Amino acid sequence: xxxxxxxxxxxxHCQRVNHGESVHVFNADHYLMADxxxxxxxxxxxxxxxxxxxxxxxxxxxxxxxxxxPAVAIPSVQxxxxxxxx
Numbered sequence: 001x002x003x004x005x006x007x008x009x010x011x012x013h014c015q016r017v018n019h020g021e022s023v024h025v026f027n028a029d030h031y032l033m034a035d036x037x038x039x040x041x042x043x044x045x046x047x048x049x050x051x052x053x054x055x056x057x058x059x060x061x062x063x064x065x066x067x068x069x070p071a072v073a074i075p076s077v078q079x080x081x082x083x084x085x086x
Contacts, residue, residue, distance in 0.1 A: 008060045023065050025057060041067040
């Protein structure tokens with residue numbers, strides 16, 4: 001895990017895990033508080049946090065670690081149906 005962290009506010013900071021899709025949120029005492037998945041945008045809270053702080057942290061994460069855009073799907077080519085002769 002990286003040692004470099006980004007300060008969210010006076011109570012929380014975060015670290016990206018091995019340049020992957022996951023960002024961990026820690027409190028000032030270095031307890032893991034939440035896990036944010038940049039691929040899905042889902043935040044899993046590990047501990048109880050006041051609603052106002054939770055909203056603030058979630059907003060900060062989404063602004064600073066936007067969801068990765070999904071891979072562009074290549075449309076499949078279907079063979080044209082043959083017309084029956086009458």
